[in-house]
Amino acid sequence: MEKLTSIKEEGLSQIEACEDLAQLQQLRVLYLGKKGPIQEVMKSMKDLPKEERPAFGQQVNEVKTLFANAIEERRAVLEVAEMEKRIAEEKIDITLSGQKPNLGNAHPLMIVQQEMEDLFIGLGYTVEEGPEVEMDLYNFERANIPKDHPARDMQDTFYINAEELLRTHTTAIQTRQLEKFAQEGKELIKVICPGKVYRRDDDDATHSHQFMQCEGLVVGEHITLSDLKGTLQFLAQKMFGEERVIRFRPSYFQFTEPSVEVDVSCHVCGGKGCPVCKGTGWIEILGAGMVHPNVLSMAGYDAEKLSGFAFGIGIERVAMLKYGITDIRNFYTNDIRFLKTFNRFE
Ligand code: PHE
Numbered sequence: 001m002e003k004l005t006s007i008k009e010e011g012l013s014q015i016e017a018c019e020d021l022a023q024l025q026q027l028r029v030l031y032l033g034k035k036g037p038i039q040e041v042m043k044s045m046k047d048l049p050k051e052e053r054p055a056f057g058q059q060v061n062e063v064k065t066l067f068a069n070a071i072e073e074r075r076a077v078l079e080v081a082e083m084e085k086r087i088a089e090e091k092i093d094i095t096l097s098g099q100k101p102n103l104g105n106a107h108p109l110m111i112v113q114q115e116m117e118d119l120f121i122g123l124g125y126t127v128e129e130g131p132e133v134e135m136d137l138y139n140f141e142r143a144n145i146p147k148d149h150p151a152r153d154m155q156d157t158f159y160i161n162a163e164e165l166l167r168t169h170t171t172a173i174q175t176r177q178l179e180k181f182a183q184e185g186k187e188l189i190k191v192i193c194p195g196k197v198y199r200r201d202d203d204d205a206t207h208s209h210q211f212m213q214c215e216g217l218v219v220g221e222h223i224t225l226s227d228l229k230g231t232l233q234f235l236a237q238k239m240f241g242e243e244r245v246i247r248f249r250p251s252y253f254q255f256t257e258p259s260v261e262v263d264v265s266c267h268v269c270g271g272k273g274c275p276v277c278k279g280t281g282w283i284e285i286l287g288a289g290m291v292h293p294n295v296l297s298m299a300g301y302d303a304e305k306l307s308g309f310a311f312g313i314g315i316e317r318v319a320m321l322k323y324g325i326t327d328i329r330n331f332y333t334n335d336i337r338f339l340k341t342f343n344r345f346e
Helices: 002-017 021-032 037-047 050-089 108-121 150-154 171-184 225-240 293-299 315-323 336-340
Strands: 133-135 164-166 189-198 210-220 246-253 256-265 282-291 307-314
Touching: 002 021, 002 037, 002 050, 021 037, 021 050, 037 050, 108 189, 108 210, 108 225, 108 315, 171 189, 171 210, 171 293, 171 307, 210 225, 210 282, 210 315, 225 246, 225 256, 225 282, 225 307, 225 315, 246 282, 256 307, 282 293, 282 315, 307 315
Parallel strands: none
Antiparallel strands: 133 164, 189 210, 210 307, 246 256, 256 282, 282 307
């Protein structure tokens, strides 16, 4: 009996003093479970004279009920306290001014690429892509640049092995798509092919070993140089302003014949001459020409029947001109202050 009383006192004071719910659960296990001090006392019941056992048993049960009630009461108190603490902690002060989420924005190169895509999609073109690790076959040979041809020197190349390289121009997408379209029996093709290209150049203000181009390709019956001119005139006006005019200068690419270099009248001075156009009034923006018959026939087309034009435009170059950026490296160093200036939503 004495032992029971001391267990009772000890237990009740522990329950009273208990400060958290986990600890309370431990006390419950201890006093009401199978292996606690109360069970110990119960075991000693067999040593009592028979007539005292019921009274003792009753006492034990009373203590147990007492504990159970005390634990429940304590639990209720602790639960309320815990809830209050959480409410206090999680209180939201709605009078504080909100925090603006830090939104990203499109990269300037993506802005220009998307503008071009929209423009040409509006003319009925589709957008095609291709692998950046490309076969020599599509990057060079199908572009009418055989192995060991000196024209390969025009594009310093990252070779992976004898057959694979990092594509040096989006013309690789063009030759790939041409082959596919020929196999599908398509006789009218209007595509643009934007993407990253790579050249073994030393990086400086105007060169980058990785940059972006967008290729345009139209093949069909009776496609002529004047179709090319009209298309590029439209492109120049949409990208640089309605007053722009273009001019063709003779040039050379293996995969086009004739080939041209295309200049746009300067969007800064309007053609009078300024530092941006180096006083000439003209800015060179792209290379183009009529698809070489060899390119068409290597892809599987009848070059007697179909003809086409192609052009390749540098996306960085357009972005630099449009936004007055003087160093191409800005596009790739990911300075957040630079990139944020293209946020059209702030
Ligand atoms: N592939 C050429 C270059 O990278 C550009 C070009 C594309 C020229 C299509 C003509 C026709 O310089």
